[in-house]
Amino acid sequence: MSASSHLSPVTREGLAGQILQALPEAVFLVDPESLTVFEINSAVVRLTGYSKDDILDHSLTDIFPSLNRRLITDVLQAGADAAVTDPSELIQLRTNTDQVVALSVSGAILEAAGQSIGMITVRPANRTTIPADDAFTRKESSVFAHSASVLLERAGLASFSGSRSSDIVTCSESMAKLFNLPSDQDITFAALAERIHPEDRADAQALWSGILSGGEACQSRLRLCGTGSEIQYLHWAASLLNEDGSADVILVIIRDDTETVRLKKIEAEYKASTAKLEQVFLALEGFAWECESATGVFTYVSSRAEEMLGYPTSDWIGDADFFPSIIHPEDRESALGYCKEETAAGADHTMTYRMIVADGSIKWVRDIVHLGRNEEGVVTHLRGLIIDISDNRRLREELDQTEERFRRLFDESPIALFEMDWSEIRNRLHEISNSGVTELRAWLDEHPQEVAHLSRLGRITAVNRGALEMFEASSIEDFSGNIGNLMQQDSLLAFKEHLLARINGQ
Numbered sequence: 001m002s003a004s005s006h007l008s009p010v011t012r013e014g015l016a017g018q019i020l021q022a023l024p025e026a027v028f029l030v031d032p033e034s035l036t037v038f039e040i041n042s043a044v045v046r047l048t049g050y051s052k053d054d055i056l057d058h059s060l061t062d063i064f065p066s067l068n069r070r071l072i073t074d075v076l077q078a079g080a081d082a083a084v085t086d087p088s089e090l091i092q093l094r095t096n097t098d099q100v101v102a103l104s105v106s107g108a109i110l111e112a113a114g115q116s117i118g119m120i121t122v123r124p125a126n127r128t129t130i131p132a133d134d135a136f137t138r139k140e141s142s143v144f145a146h147s148a149s150v151l152l153e154r155a156g157l158a159s160f161s162g163s164r165s166s167d168i169v170t171c172s173e174s175m176a177k178l179f180n181l182p183s184d185q186d187i188t189f190a191a192l193a194e195r196i197h198p199e200d201r202a203d204a205q206a207l208w209s210g211i212l213s214g215g216e217a218c219q220s221r222l223r224l225c226g227t228g229s230e231i232q233y234l235h236w237a238a239s240l241l242n243e244d245g246s247a248d249v250i251l252v253i254i255r256d257d258t259e260t261v262r263l264k265k266i267e268a269e270y271k272a273s274t275a276k277l278e279q280v281f282l283a284l285e286g287f288a289w290e291c292e293s294a295t296g297v298f299t300y301v302s303s304r305a306e307e308m309l310g311y312p313t314s315d316w317i318g319d320a321d322f323f324p325s326i327i328h329p330e331d332r333e334s335a336l337g338y339c340k341e342e343t344a345a346g347a348d349h350t351m352t353y354r355m356i357v358a359d360g361s362i363k364w365v366r367d368i369v370h371l372g373r374n375e376e377g378v379v380t381h382l383r384g385l386i387i388d389i390s391d392n393r394r395l396r397e398e399l400d401q402t403e404e405r406f407r408r409l410f411d412e413s414p415i416a417l418f419e420m421d422w423s424e425i426r427n428r429l430h431e432i433s434n435s436g437v438t439e440l441r442a443w444l445d446e447h448p449q450e451v452a453h454l455s456r457l458g459r460i461t462a463v464n465r466g467a468l469e470m471f472e473a474s475s476i477e478d479f480s481g482n483i484g485n486l487m488q489q490d491s492l493l494a495f496k497e498h499l500l501a502r503i504n505g506q
Contacts, residue, residue: 025123028060032109032118035060035072047122060120064103072107072120158254162189164212175254178232179224197223197231204236211238211250221257233261286365286387289316290372293343293379296320308388310358328354328362339369343379346371352389364393410462416470419462425454429503441500451496455487 026047029039036059045052048063061069103122110117158175162168167188171181179195181187189208196204200222207220217239224232235255287304291297301316315322327335331353342349351367366389372381410417429440432450437443444451460479473479487495 023121025121028055028120028122030060030118030120032073032116035069035118037063072105158256159252160187160192160254161249161251163249178234178254178256195224197225199223207236207238211240211252231258233257286385288383288385290381290383291323293371293382296323298323299381305386308386309355309363326356328356330354335367339382342369343371343382346379355386363388363390365389411464413464414466416467417464418460418467421459421461424457424459425499428454428457429499440503444496444500448492451492451499452487454499455492455495 023041024043026044027041028037028044030037036057037055038057040052040055044055048055050063055063060072106121108119110119158172158178160169160171160175162170167190168186169189169192171179171187171192176182176187179192181191181195193201193204203220204222207218207222210218217237219235219237222234222236224234233256235257236252237255238250238252240250287302287308288300289298289302289305290300292299297318297320298316301313303313305311305316306313309326311322311326324332324336335351335353338351339349348368348370350369353365353367354362355365357363366387367384368387369382369384371379372383374380410419432440432443460476463473463476463479468474471478
């Protein structure tokens, strides 16, 4: 027997798959006469330990050697829900691990799309709670929608059913509760639609009208108006259960997807934030990373790491030895040791060290490290940003080299050279100007003592060997810190002209 020969597309895809996989109990769909299995849910695999291929197209008696075939056949042929409650009738299962498990079993005949399908449900038995006074308890049920509703309730799904011949729909308890409707009164689809978000009511009506007229299985997502401003997101799946037109029973299964929508929104916001951070990392010429504090195993590294250092991001993840291996050998011990010490002290920190690029070249980086803690304040992760500072480092080295060349030229020049700070002279000239003096030359001619005062404000910060020899001095201290002590009267006149020229931009 083919595993799909008994199921029509509407029954199989629109309903059976959703019901079967949602149930926590092990469910077998079988041929009522031969008890050959043609569909199971995932709970069967968990219970028996056998694969789906090991079970399909085999009889239940192959799987349960102690199965009372007469009992099960009698239950199924009766066309009613039934449960084995007599301990003497319990079946036993020998799993693929040779463990023997006692099971209780229930069964029902389901009428779907003009076909008779046997459904057997088994679950581990609790002998202390099973009554021994009756071999069967029966609950009459002639409509598959009722059986499906019960199963869906147990699976945590809301549902309602209706037909082409009536405006009244039958709601499950969870459906009535979800839509805040009385469960003991007749409910119309129009009453359900009133609870749907105004913007989605037309879609809901179109969905219902479509299944009434065309009979095609369909699904959609609709919003439900909750209390206050709360919105719930519901997934609707509608199926016509009787394709031969005998009853035209319609079953609508509803799943609350509010939490799923919320999580997807959070995920989208997270991805957007991550994308923005990636742009920041690109602008900074760096990349972000995260690792476990206890093991040093990297759990995340942004994509810019591969562009910056040449190693695939997959090389970083899960390998505690990779990161230390690409730190320059001369910096490795000091960088890792410093990070360990600061982490033990509970302090964020910054390190500068060299890294080995995949092509063998060297890059200087600045690593900014932040400690990640759990709710108890214990450090669990390290998160950081590694920035390429090679260009800045190179410019600094070039500047240091330039300064060194200048210093040698300054020191070794045979001409007397002074390095001076003119800031105090500039401040005094601003005071004079702010006091209302507009003609500085005329004012200095009238106040010759001011020129001498200005000369003493110029501070000598460095002298070369030529200056020491010219003035027969042993060190810069011999100049008393200012140039005024070096000037005679004619030098002060030259100094005044120099000041006036600088003020005029010469």
